[in-house]
Amino acid sequence: MTDDTTTPVADVPTSHDVADSGTEASPEIDITAALGAEGHAGFVVDDLFEAFDTLFEAETSEGDQELTVIDDTEAIELLIEQGAVLRVPEDSAGEAVLDPGLDDARFGDGETMIINLGPQHPSTHGVLRVMLELQGETVLRSKPVIGYLHTGMEKTAEELTYVQGATNVTRMDYLSPLNNELAWALAVEKLLGVEMPPRATWIRMLMSELNRISSHVMWAATNGMDLASTSMMIFGFREREMVLAFFEKTTGLRMNHNYIRPGGVAADLPDGWEDDVAAIIDTISGRLEEYDQLITGQPIFRARTEGVGIISAELALAMSATGPILRAAGVPWDLRKSMPYLAYEEVDFDVIVGTVGDTFDRYAVRMNEIRESIRIVRQVLEKMPPGDYRVQDKKITPPPRARIDESMEALIHHFKLYTRGFEPPEGEVYSAIESPRGELGCYIVSNGSNKPYRMHWRGPSFVNLQSVPALLRNSLLADTIAILSSVDPVLGEVDR
Amino acid sequence: MSVADSRTDLVSSGIDALQGVPVVVERGDEILFPDRSRWVATVTAFKQAGFVSCSDLCAVDYLSYPTRALPDGVTGERFEVVAQLLSHELRRHVRLRVQVPASDAVLPTLFYVYPGTENMEREAYDLFGITFTGHPDMTRILMPQDWEGHPLRKDYGVGRVPVQFKDAPGPR
Numbered sequence: 225m226t227d228d229t230t231t232p233v234a235d236v237p238t239s240h241d242v243a244d245s246g247t248e249a250s251p252e253i254d255i256t257a258a259l260g261a262e263g264h265a266g267f268v269v270d271d272l273f274e275a276f277d278t279l280f281e282a283e284t285s286e287g288d289q290e291l292t293v294i295d296d297t298e299a300i301e302l303l304i305e306q307g308a309v310l311r312v313p314e315d316s317a318g319e320a321v322l323d324p325g326l327d328d329a330r331f332g333d334g335e336t337m338i339i340n341l342g343p344q345h346p347s348t349h350g351v352l353r354v355m356l357e358l359q360g361e362t363v364l365r366s367k368p369v370i371g372y373l374h375t376g377m378e379k380t381a382e383e384l385t386y387v388q389g390a391t392n393v394t395r396m397d398y399l400s401p402l403n404n405e406l407a408w409a410l411a412v413e414k415l416l417g418v419e420m421p422p423r424a425t426w427i428r429m430l431m432s433e434l435n436r437i438s439s440h441v442m443w444a445a446t447n448g449m450d451l452a453s454t455s456m457m458i459f460g461f462r463e464r465e466m467v468l469a470f471f472e473k474t475t476g477l478r479m480n481h482n483y484i485r486p487g488g489v490a491a492d493l494p495d496g497w498e499d500d501v502a503a504i505i506d507t508i509s510g511r512l513e514e515y516d517q518l519i520t521g522q523p524i525f526r527a528r529t530e531g532v533g534i535i536s537a538e539l540a541l542a543m544s545a546t547g548p549i550l551r552a553a554g555v556p557w558d559l560r561k562s563m564p565y566l567a568y569e570e571v572d573f574d575v576i577v578g579t580v581g582d583t584f585d586r587y588a589v590r591m592n593e594i595r596e597s598i599r600i601v602r603q604v605l606e607k608m609p610p611g612d613y614r615v616q617d618k619k620i621t622p623p624p625r626a627r628i629d630e631s632m633e634a635l636i637h638h639f640k641l642y643t644r645g646f647e648p649p650e651g652e653v654y655s656a657i658e659s660p661r662g663e664l665g666c667y668i669v670s671n672g673s674n675k676p677y678r679m680h681w682r683g684p685s686f687v688n689l690q691s692v693p694a695l696l697r698n699s700l701l702a703d704t705i706a707i708l709s710s711v712d713p714v715l716g717e718v719d720r
Numbered sequence: 721m722s723v724a725d726s727r728t729d730l731v732s733s734g735i736d737a738l739q740g741v742p743v744v745v746e747r748g749d750e751i752l753f754p755d756r757s758r759w760v761a762t763v764t765a766f767k768q769a770g771f772v773s774c775s776d777l778c779a780v781d782y783l784s785y786p787t788r789a790l791p792d793g794v795t796g797e798r799f800e801v802v803a804q805l806l807s808h809e810l811r812r813h814v815r816l817r818v819q820v821p822a823s824d825a826v827l828p829t830l831f832y833v834y835p836g837t838e839n840m841e842r843e844a845y846d847l848f849g850i851t852f853t854g855h856p857d858m859t860r861i862l863m864p865q866d867w868e869g870h871p872l873r874k875d876y877g878v879g880r881v882p883v884q885f886k887d888a889p890g891p892r
Contacts, residue, residue, distance in 0.1 A: 371862040544836025671785045680778040
C-alpha cells in the first residue's frame with residue numbers, strides 16, 4: 225500500500241481516473257469499433273473489458289463523487305475541508321494558498337492512504353460509505369459518499385395524491401415513521417388551512433413522543449453494538465419492541481404505519497391504551513437506570529466517547545446541523561420548544577443540552593431526551609381530551625365504514641377520496657417538526673391539483689451528515705465508528 | 721399553528737440591504753423574491769441580521785406550472801431555488817425564492833455564507849441540473865456519477881415497467 229499511495233485503496237474503480245479521461249472521450253463510441261478489426265471472430269475478453277471501460281468513461285463526465293488523493297487536491301479545497309470557510313472571508317478565499325505549516329501540508333508526503341468504510345459495513349447503519357484518508361491510524365480527511373439507497377421518493381411523491389403521500393414519506397426515516405407522517409400531515413394541513421380537533425393533536429403528540437423513545441433506544445442499541453456492548457444491543461431492541469407492540473395494536477403495523485394522516489389520525493386509540501402506555505413508560509424509566517449502570521458510568525465507554533468527535537456550537541450552526549448534534553454542542557434549540565407545533569406549549573418538558581459537543585454529550589442528550597419524552601407522555605396520559613380524532617370534513621377524511629352501507633353520499637365521498645383525493649388551494653408551504661434526529665421539514669408546492677407539484681423533504685440525517693468530516697478530523701480510526709454512530713444517520717432518509 | 725404562523729411583522733422591512741426585494745406573506749410565512757444578481761447579497765444580509773443557519777435549500781422545476789402566483793416585478797422562469805433561513809433569536813424561518821432560467825441554469829453558491837448548504841446544493845445540481853458556481857464540490861450526490869439527465873426535472877420521464885398479466889396476449 226505504501227509503494228503506490230496515489231491510488232486510493234478502494235474496491236471500486238478509481239473514478240477520479242475515469243472522470244479525468246472521461247471529459248476528453250467522445251460520448252458516442254461504437255462497441256464493435258472498440259473491439260477491433262477482428263470483431264466477433266477474434267473474441268478476446270480483455271478487449272471486451274476495454275470496450276466497456278471506454279463506454280463507461282464516455283458517460284462519466286459529471287465529475288467525481290469521491291475523495292481525491294491529497295496530491296491532487298487544490299489548496300483551497302483542503303482549506304474548505306478543514307473548516308476554513310468559517311474563518312476566511314469570501315473575498316480572500318480565492319487567493320488562499322496552502323500554508324506549509326498546516327497539518328495536511330505536513331502529511332502530504334505520500335504517506336497517507338485512502339480507504340473505504342462501507343457501504344457494506346455493520347457500523348454504517350445501512351449503506352453509508354465514508355472515504356477516509358489516513359495517516360497511520362489518524363483520520364485526516366473524510367467524505368461521506370451516499371446515494372446507495374436512493375429510490376427517487378420525491379419524484380414518487382409527485383405521482384401520488386395527498387392521501388397516498390403519507391405511505392410514501394413514512395418509509396423514509398424508518399426508525400421514526402410517525403414523525404415523518406406528522407411532518408407530512410402538518411404541511412398538507414397548512415396548505416388546506418384546516419384546524420385539528422384537540423384529541424387528534426394530542427394523539428399525534430403521544431405517538432410522536434413514543435416514536436422518539438423507540439428511536440432513541442434503538443440508537444442506544446446500535447451504538448452499543450458499535451462499541452462492542454452486545455448486551456446493550458439486546459436491551460435496546462427489547463425496549464423498542466414494547467413500543468412497537470403498542471404501535472401494532474394501535475395502527476395495525478409495527479413500522480410504516482400510515483397512521484397520522486392529513487386530517488387527523490387513522491383510528492382512535494384502542495381501549496385500555498392508558499394501561500399499555502403507562503406500562504411502557506414505567507418499564508422504560510426503570511430500564512434507563514439499568515442503562516446508566518451498564519453504560520453511562522462504565523470506564524471503557526467513557527474512555528471511548530469522552531472528548532471524541534467534538535464539534536463547536538458555531539460550526540454546528542454553520543453546517544445546519546440540528547437535533548442532538550446541535551444540542552450536545554450547547555445550543556438549546558428544539559423546535560418543540562422554540563417554534564411549538566401540536567400542543568407542545570401545553571406540556572412541561574426541558575430541552576437537554578450538552579456542554580462539550582463530544583460523542584458522550586450526544587449520548588447523554590439522547591438518553592435524557594428519552595426521560596423528557598416520558599415526562600411528556602405522562603402529561604398526555606393525564607390531559608388527553610375527549611372528542612373526535614379527525615376533522616369531520618368528508619372531503620378530507622373518509623366517512624365511517626358503517627355509513628357507507630347506509631348512505632349513498634358517504635359512499636361517494638369514500639370513493640372520491642380514495643380514487644382522486646382532495647385538491648388543496650394553490651401555493652407552497654414549508655413545515656418543520658423536531659424528529660428524533662433534528663429538524664424534519666416538508667416543502668410542498670401545490671398547483672391546485674390532487675397531487676403535489678413538488679415535494680421536498682428536508683431530512684435531518686442528510687443535512688447532519690455534512691458534519692461528519694468535521695467530527696472525524698484528527699480522530700483515530702477506532703473512534704470513527706463511535707463518532708459515526710453518534711451522528712445517528714438513517715440512510716433511508718439520507719438517500720430517500 | 722406555530723408561533724411564527726401568527727406573525728404579521730416582516731423581518732425584511734427592518735433590513736436596509738433588502739429594500740426593493742419583492743416580499744409576500746403567504747400562510748404566515750415571509751417569502752422574498754430576490755433577483756438572481758442579488759441572491760448572495762440578500763442571503764448575506766439575512767445572515768448579518770441573525771439568520772445564522774440555512775435550514776433547507778431545494779429547487780423546483782416549474783416547466784408545467786408557469787402560471788404560479790408571483791409578486792409584481794418578478795418574471796417567472798423555469799427553475800426556482802428555494803432556501804429556508806432560520807433565525808434562532810427570532811424563532812422563525814424566512815423563505816427566499818430565486819428565479820433561474822432554463823437557458824442559463826446557474827446560480828452563485830451560498831457555500832461561503834452557509835457551509836451547510838453544501839449537500840443541499842449538490843442535491844439540487846444532481847436532481848435538477850442547476851449549477852452553483854463557486855461550489856467546492858459540484859458533483860452528483862444521490863444519483864450514480866455516470867447517470868445521465870436530472871431526474872426531478874418535469875421533462876424527465878418516470879420509469880415504468882409494463883405489467884404482463886397471466887394469459888394475456890403478447891405484444892404481437
